[in-house]
Amino acid sequence: MEQKKFKRTTVTAALPYANGGVHIGHLAGVYVPADIYVRYLRLKKEDVVFIGGSDEHGVPITIRAKKEGITPQDVCDRYHKIIKDSFKEFGISFDIYSRTTSQTHNKLASDFFRKLYDDGKLIEKETEQYYDEEAHQFLADRYIMGECPHCHNPKAYGDQCEKCGSDLSPMELINPHSTISGSKPVIRKTKNWYLPLNEYQSWLKQWILEGHKEWRPNVYGQCKSWLDMDLQPRAMTRDLEWGIPVPVKGADGKVLYVWFDAPIGYISNTKELCEKEPEKFGNWEKWWKDPDTRLVHFIGKDNIVFHCIIFPTMLKAHGDYILPDNVPANEFLNLENDKISTSRNWAVWLDEYLKDFPGKQDVLRYVLTANAPETKDNNFTWKDFQERNNSELVAIYGNFVNRALQLTKKYWNGIVPECGELQDVDNTAIQEFKDVKDKMEEYLDVFKFREAQKEAMNLARIGNKYITECEPWKVWKTDPKRVETVLYISLQLVANLAIA
Known part of the structure; x- marks a missing residue:
């Protein structure tokens, strides 16, 4: 099948929860690869926008607020600043890094739902859902804890057991209790609004399983396992206080489900950017509604179902938006x-790393990037960090750059000399460089960043080999023109x- 040519690309990076900082797992899984890809497109002079922001709704925010005795907005304000500042100092080149508590987002998400x-x-x-009679509120999954029915971990949450990794529902827990009051919850009836995923199952199968076989095996495989089962309607609203109020009569005390609200943040943040810089980015709708725009989501594997099944179904149901081309x-x-x-x-926290390793x-x-978990879980160790710095960045990359610059300083006072007649060794090095550049682009085009970086390091190896073979320190005595x-x-x- 011939690949479609797009006029522009919208790149999004998963919105981190504003209930804590960003760590190296987030960087390796989402933000570094996304940044590499965007920088690559910019180097090719392609039209691209890079969207980020903080996810400021959802239960993790309110849990931290209750724990610290402050408001959810206080939590969001603190961690949004830490995250945004960390990304900026680290060099993640977002065109905008906004937040889901903005007025722009509130209105767009409400209008989308409506x-x-x-x-x-x-x-x-x-x-029927669990209700805490002491706290006077329905309990979201993370506000319920009990014994896992599979591994019998006594501290499993209502949505997942972090010990065995099983996905759970609150009703499966043994001896559940509220994490707010500690009391045993009762079951009460409540009304919510659901997205009927089952009605879109055949379309999803066609769109993903037939139309996107080029997706990474882990993404395609997880989607297939979901689509091989019968999809069920998914609640798009929750009985919570913190969040965007459901814009429907009779929905008091209910907010938009965080996974309905959060991905719309990509759209609202784009809108905010385009309204601030219309001369540079134009109208926001071209980035989200024009079929000539390619949409690419960078995420971690725990967000695959939301970005490949739930959010695309929302976009399809709405009818005005493009769908992700790759995830x-x-x-x-x-x-x-x-x-x-x-x-x-x-964890290794980004804000702490930036202070400890200026x-x-x-x-x-x-x-x-060298340890990028692209196809399977990978491992970071400080010993490997040290070895790669010393034996690769210093001994290969740094060595070549230092040799080239020091020789130029020694023989030509730091001035770039003119190029004379090329010999076979010169042409070979130039061709090897061109071959590596082509390979790098092939890898970057299909999101194989680890392999692309290996090829980039090969450029330094070619340079070291070239200088060693040419021996300019010897040739200088007899043929300074050749040294030029x-x-x-x-x-x-x-x-x-440097560009690579």
């Missing part, structure tokens, strides 16, 4: 052979390496 409601695309259902989701990064855990504080942003980018050409080519290789 259109689905008015068009009859949502169904109203009454269900390059990564697996997880472990730390020192142990799963990264925010609850255990087992000026070492590129070292971390390099190591995380060797140094000229070496400096051109350095310039190309």
Whole structure:
């Protein structure tokens, strides 16, 4: 099947929860690969927009607020600033990094829901849910804890057991209790609005399983496992206080489900950007409604179902929006052979790294890309960090650049000399460089960033080999004109390496 030619690309990176900082797992899984891809498109002078922002609704925010005795907005304000500042200092080149508590987002998300409601695309259902009589509120999944029915971990949540990894529903827990009051919850009836995923199942099968076989195996495989089962209607509203109020009469005390609200943040943040800089980015709708725009979501594997099944169904039901063309989701990064855990504080936090290793942003980018969990979970160790810095960045990359610049300083006072007649060794090095550039582009086009970086490092190896073979320090005594050409080519290789 011939690949479609697009006029522009909208790139989104998963919105981190504003209830804590960003760690190396987030960077390796989402933000570094997304940034590499966007920088690549910009180098090719392609029309691209890079959208990020904080996810400021949902239960994790309110849990932290209750724990600290502050408001959810206080939590969001604190961590939004930490995350935004960390990304900026680290060099993640978002065109905008906004938030889902903005007025622009509130209105767009409300209007989106209202259109689905008015068009009859949502169904109203009454269900039974756990209710905390002491706290006087219905309990979201994360406000319920009990014994896992599979591994009998006594601290499983209402949506997942973090010990065995099983997906759960609150009703499956043994001896459940409220994490708010500690009391045993009772069952009460409540009304919510659902997106009937089952009505879109045949369309999803056709769109993903037939239309996107080029997606990464982990993404395609997870989608297939969901689509091989009978999809069920998914609630798009919740009985919570913190969030965007459901814009429907009789929906008091209900807010939009965070996974309905959050991905719309990509759209609202684009709208906010275009309204701020219309001369540069134009109308926001061209980035989200024009079929000539390619939409690419960078996410972690735990968000595949939301970005490949739920959000596309929302977009399809709405009718005005384009659908994602690719969703390059990564697996997880472990730390020192142990799963990264925010609850255990087992992580390398970006804001702390930037303080402890000033000026070492590129070292971390390099190591995380070298260990990118593109096809399977991978591991970060400080020993590997040290070895890659010393034996690759310093001994190969740094060595070549230093040799080229020092020789130029020694023989030509730091001035770039002119290129003379090329010899076979020169042409070979130039051709090898061109071959590597072509390979890098092939890998970047299909989101294989680890392989692309390996090829980039090969540029430095070619440069070192070229200088060693040409021996300008010997040739200088008999043929300084020849040395001009060797140094000229070496400096051109350095310039190309800087871009790579």
